[in-house]
Amino acid sequence: xxxxxxxxxxxHHNRAQQKSKYEEALSCYNTDIKDDEVRDAVRRIIxxxxxxxxxxxxxKFLMGSVELTSLKTTDSDDSILAxxxxxxxxxxxxxxxxxxxxxxxxxxxxxxxxxxxEVDGVEIACVSGSFPSSQAVIEVKVAETALAVNDGATxxxxxMSVGKFLSGDYETVADEISxxxxxCGEKKMKVILETGCLKTAANIKKxxxxxxxxxxxxxxxxxxxxxxxxxxxxxxxxxxxxxxxxEKTGIQVGFKPAGGLxxxxxxxxxxxxxxxxxxxxxxxxxxxxxxxxxxxxMLLSEVTGEETKFF
Numbered sequence: 427x428x429x430x431x432x433x434x435x436x437x438h439h440n441r442a443q444q445k446s447k448y449e450e451a452l453s454c455y456n457t458d459i460k461d462d463e464v465r466d467a468v469r470r471i472i473x474x475x476x477x478x479x480x481x482x483x484x485x486k487f488l489m490g491s492v493e494l495t496s497l498k499t500t501d502s503d504d505s506i507l508a509x510x511x512x513x514x515x516x517x518x519x520x521x522x523x524x525x526x527x528x529x530x531x532x533x534x535x536x537x538x539x540x541x542x543x544e545v546d547g548v549e550i551a552c553v554s555g556s557f558p559s560s561q562a563v564i565e566v567k568v569a570e571t572a573l574a575v576n577d578g579a580t581x582x583x584x585x586m587s588v589g590k591f592l593s594g595d596y597e598t599v600a601d602e603i604s605x606x607x608x609x610c611g612e613k614k615m616k617v618i619l620e621t622g623c624l625k626t627a628a629n630i631k632k633x634x635x636x637x638x639x640x641x642x643x644x645x646x647x648x649x650x651x652x653x654x655x656x657x658x659x660x661x662x663x664x665x666x667x668x669x670x671x672x673e674k675t676g677i678q679v680g681f682k683p684a685g686g687l688x689x690x691x692x693x694x695x696x697x698x699x700x701x702x703x704x705x706x707x708x709x710x711x712x713x714x715x716x717x718x719x720x721x722x723x724m725l726l727s728e729v730t731g732e733e734t735k736f737f
Contacts, residue, residue: 540578655685684717
């Protein structure tokens with residue numbers, strides 16, 4: 427009997443120690459940030475800086491950062507095949523324009539995309555880990571992620587366990603992320619924070635730091651399945667966190683706004699926030715991605731100067 431209690435005691439003691447590891451990590455950062463200060467900073471950036479980036483060159487760059495996404499209940503092998511063929515055709519039709527960065531689909535279509543895609547340099551991202559709710563046991567998340575990688579996914583997008591985060595169980599949140607990162611191995615993993623559910627700038631900052639500490643290669647705003655999705659304010663806080671993390675660790679983490687990118691102006695606002703907070707080093711299609719399906723045609727229309735519905 428005693429042994430069991432002793433074992434339990436040690437287990438609790440370890441958990442307390444573990445917990446302090448994440449609390450300790452958070453204590454190295456300024457997480458006491460005020461929502462209204464973030465709003466003011468974003469308003470200032472939009473008013474003073476966005477117009478400088480409203481250029482053909484930036485729009486072309488943004489096209490090359492698009493993660494062309496199809497995450498519909500109605501997706502089928504046929505529709506995803508046609509979707510991927512469009513990316514192949516784009517390369518031939520517009521040889522002077524950058525192709526999209528990524529095709530993003532459900533894991534059951536990883537094989538279809540990897541067998542159809544002919545364009546070098548386009549990544550195959552799969553949303554995994556019981557997207558979009560992340561409400562599944564870790565074994566299911568691990569299996570789904572391993573299968574996606576096995577079927578040809580070159581990047582994995584998972585959703586942080588938001589319910590556990592909001593309950594203060596940072597340890598489990600971080601452990602799950604690092605376990606899934608181990609499954610991804612060399613493949614890049616994006617952690618979706620679902621910022622609309624986190625409500626405050628302080629929560630978004632904490633979630634960003636925990637995700638990066640646990641092994642995120644990118645942090646991403648939203649699944650696009652809930653409102654509000656990406657907001658400039660959330661982006662600003664996440665970019666601040668990426669910057670501080672980089673200054674402390676030397677590890678560069680990418681950024682992906684997703685959901686609610688409805689206009690070219692939206693894309694220019696996110697580009698500007700990244701440029702102002704993180705600087706030139708993040709302005710490549712490796713470190714800045716835009717999760718959207720509708721934006722590709724809008725950017726293309728502005729770049730070609732005529733309304734184009736290619737994708």
